[in-house]
Amino acid sequence: MVRRDVCDVLVLQIMKNRLRVLRAEQNWSQAELGMRVGVTRQAINAIETGKYDPGLPLAMKIARAFAQKVDDIFELEESD
Amino acid sequence: MPLDMSEGKKVAPGAKVLGRVFLSVILWGGTFVFAVKILRHHPTNVWERAGLVLLAVLGFLTWPAAVLKVVRLQNEFERRIHLVALAIAFVADILFIFTANMLQLAGFLNWLSLQTIWLVMFFTWFVAMYATSWYYKS
Numbered sequence: 001m002v003r004r005d006v007c008d009v010l011v012l013q014i015m016k017n018r019l020r021v022l023r024a025e026q027n028w029s030q031a032e033l034g035m036r037v038g039v040t041r042q043a044i045n046a047i048e049t050g051k052y053d054p055g056l057p058l059a060m061k062i063a064r065a066f067a068q069k070v071d072d073i074f075e076l077e078e079s080d
Numbered sequence: 081m082p083l084d085m086s087e088g089k090k091v092a093p094g095a096k097v098l099g100r101v102f103l104s105v106i107l108w109g110g111t112f113v114f115a116v117k118i119l120r121h122h123p124t125n126v127w128e129r130a131g132l133v134l135l136a137v138l139g140f141l142t143w144p145a146a147v148l149k150v151v152r153l154q155n156e157f158e159r160r161i162h163l164v165a166l167a168i169a170f171v172a173d174i175l176f177i178f179t180a181n182m183l184q185l186a187g188f189l190n191w192l193s194l195q196t197i198w199l200v201m202f203f204t205w206f207v208a209m210y211a212t213s214w215y216y217k218s
Contacts, residue, residue, distance in 0.1 A: 038155060058155075
């Protein structure tokens with residue numbers, strides 16, 4: 001029998017974010033947001049398209065740029 | 081809200097970054113060609129041969145040093161690209177060496193030089209870097 005905690009680890013988790021929406025609200029381009037948090041436009045695009053999950057320092061910089069909490073921007077979802 | 085440009089300032093301009101790596105590859109290639117050219121004449125002096133080996137190895141070391149310098153200047157996104165590219169290149173290299181090994185055991189391949197192996201490893205790293213960068217930045 002497989003233990004419950006092992007099953008929890010094996011569940012595929014996907015990070016979703018509201019970056020595109022928040023950016024649109026501020027009327028910022030990807031390049032502008034990238035400049036504010038110290039990364040390239042391509043990095044912001046990769047985060048928005050879900051290709052790249054930012055590390056904690058970058059996530060916190062993004063949250064600060066929007067004056068929000070990290071949890072309000074990034075959400076962990078379990079996938080089937 | 082003040083702009084946090086501390087990380088942005090550290091990122092070297094693309095031309096400078098590429099130039100540094102390009103120069104190191106030129107230096108590596110130059111010292112390698114020079115050393116090989118003399119070693120092919122089979123010099124008898126042991127110090128001369130050892131010196132040429134050292135020269136070629138030092139020439140090579142400029143390349144990982146340049147890449148390391150570049151990686152340290154980059155942000156976490158660019159570092160992730162390097163990491164993923166290394167993982168892809170590693171698997172590709174193992175696949176190449178393993179396949180060559182099997183071909184040797186099966187009698188299809190008699191001999192494979194170490195030079196071919198490291199050239200393939202460098203090539204796979206380059207291709208993996210390009211492909212990974214294209215995937216994340218497209």
